[in-house]
Amino acid sequence: MRSQQEPGKLSRRGLLKAGGALVVMSAAVPVALRPSVAEAAAAGAPFPTPALTDLATWLTVHADGDITWRTGHVELGQGNRTALAQMVAEELDVSFDTVTLVMGDTDVTPDQGVTAASSTIARAGQQARLIAAEARATLLSLASDRLHVPVSRLRVDNGVVSSGRKRVSYGQLVHGKALTAVTPIVIDSQGTHVGATPKPYTEYKLVGRSVPRVDIADKVRQKTGFVHDIRVPGMLHARVVHPKGIGSTVVSVGSLPPGSNAQVVRLNNLVAVVAEQEWDAIKGAAALPVTWSDWNGLPTTEGWPAAMRAIPSKIMTQASKGDFDSAFAAASSTLQATYQTPFENHGMIGPSCGIADVRPDGSVTVWSSTQYPQGLRNGIATMLGISAEQVEVVWADGSGPYGRLSANYDDAASEAVFLSQQLGRPVRVQWSREDEHIWEPHGPGTLHDMSAGLDESGNVVAWKHDAFMAPNNDSTMLGPILAGVAMPAPRKPVGSWTGPDLYQFPNMLELAHQIPELGADTSPYPFGIRTTFLRSPGQYQITFAQEAFVDEIAAKAGQDPLRFRLRLLTDTRAIAVLKAAARRAGWEPRPSPRKEASTSGGTVTGQGIAFVVRDGTYAAAVVKAEVTPATGKILLTEVTVAQDQGQIINPRAIERQISSCVIQTASRVLHEEVTFDTSNITSADWSSYPLLRMDETPTISTVLVPNPGTPPTGVGEPAVNVIPSAISSAVFDATGVRLRTMPFTPEAVMAAMA
């Protein structure tokens, strides 16, 4: 398939005029759709939201047999453009090359929800698979009429329907005709229902193959139009001067230096410098004197753990079984430890960028790399007080966001909207590196008080996990808030537990203290340190504490950490991934720490293992690491991940996601921490917030456990969760010292080993 957009953006708008291409339509659509589209086109007005139950929303069969498939999900760099096309081409029985995906253009693509939480294949892909099966059935029904052959005697090869010598292509079938779906598509709370049955996996030709990704050649040739690269005629460049403190408001705005080619726009606390040339906007923003109110509502990097414990919070009970207190009191030995994870950055390499064109006729076009174009569309309609039908959001490739654009759909675009409205021209807002490091909605800091009671045989009889979670669901957008536009009260973000219980103990208590945003209580804005979904949100932190603590228990019981887990597990998929990872990695069965463990002398080595179920996917990792106590340096040498994600769509893409999870998470665990004083974030660049470098990259091995009969589940997040505790346990194995507070920087390691 090809990765470009439809020629001339062949939307429903274009279809009315295009002679060669025809829409596959369900019976009700022509009447309902055409007049309104025609009227809208004549008036130059936006279009109704594409209906999920219309086949026409999903695909166009062109006269030459090419297929355009539309999806509300977007490519975040993980290969879903390719994998979705594989699933669709497979179901339609067309060659992969004929399918072109259109992603995330709200005028034409269906709303399938936010692209997040490893959901594209598991949910949007499964939905596309059903609808593609229905489309195929519809095409076969038409072919049956054309060829005078019953459907049961027809076959399809590469988009050509045949029976003996009789044949007709999909393109010939739809040319000049509108199609009626054989069975209406029904979407309800139970899911998507179609008359057709998707293929059994045993007949797959495309699904399960490592088809090369369709977007990569363009990315290598620099032909991908990232949102940062889009230039709209008449567009102005803007830099926003953000508040000095998280809760600061404007006291006064001065003037640009004489000779500046820029102009200042101020809307309440939204202060921007705008110019024809980008460099003039940058210089102007740097030179503009703005006085902000003092605000000092944050507890500082050192103070936040104590502050979080002191904040009144609701307590969510994740698990309560038996009587923890009595069992803990009666245990023959006990163990208690506190784990801590820092505030983190999503760390997009390309800082936020959005373009808005708010036109005099009240219609709006926004270009964004948001993870949820439809969500952004609705948000912009709300902030401008117009209907969603007046807003089009056009998604473009962006910098890997990892959740940064998932709930806070696009801060930069939300700022661009108000600047464009004010100036009457399209405006591009490009955040600086400092803007992104300070103002991105961060990953939340968390605390975990762990307690376990063991009986005389080393069995866990009591287990308690008391978690303090900063929010991971902030959904504010800065534009309207800074501009002072009244918005519906955002949901109050709170921290929450994520993920299933991995092990069952006779007496369990698992609690999450749902902490509001730090500083929100004293800020004039409806947020404090904004914290939101960051790759595997919640579960990343929970699993770190639990899996590392399980290792602590295994060590106390003098047992091999792998065998200790296998004794606790009954789920065969869990057991399979743990064994597969251990086998591939050459796991040495023995208790930790190893006999040679040492914190003195030179470099020591260790092994660590961890397991998780995330989004229905099972993952296990073995980490082998070298630790040099004298320098505090941890070097991951080999990381092995075994994963069972149900049906495999594209094996290489999955292996790449596992690699991505390993390297990105190693970066988070070893290096990353957002720091802040009482006023604002102080880690404002890559020097104060470093990422893992290439010379710290381990050798990565992956084992994909085959499971073709089980529906596919997510692969973008699961392996994230097994890395932190496996690193902690490998260091423990090597040194006998347990690291419980991330990040494991050289300074922290040296302090722990001293």
Added chain:
Amino acid sequence: MAIELVVNGEKTTVTSSPDTPLLYVLRGELGLSGPKFGCGLEQCGACSVLSDAGARRTCVKPVSAFEGQNITTVEGLPALWAKEQDIPEADLHPIQQAWIEEQVPQCGYCQNGMMITTANLLAGNPNPTVDEIKTAFSTSGPSAHLCRCGTYDQIIKAVQRAAELMA
């Protein structure tokens, strides 16, 4: 004030103000979107180009500092290869070919800088070891080349593949 550059083999006169960092001249005035804005601090490598002095970051240094120099962006790598090989044209530079064969990019935003630094590395060291590759991307420039998607291991393989293709 006009400044002369040779960009991707073509003599070019640019009119951006001389204090403009080269990045904004390439992207804004010349419409070359390969070099990316990542930090404006020479801390990530996304904006890298080849200059007469080797791989250079473009997000801080003004265009005036590059006056008269040959500047090659990723868009110009195929023509550079064709010139080096004395062939009429090349569809892709072998580095780009290797990047596609190894399926390196994920989001792709940082890969411009990765390919430029590979070209710079292989120009001086046609057959680098893994350690030499790691050094080139980690400690040899103003900063490490940063990738958030975690493609470092694929980049190492692609650099080795490019070295084979160019041998």
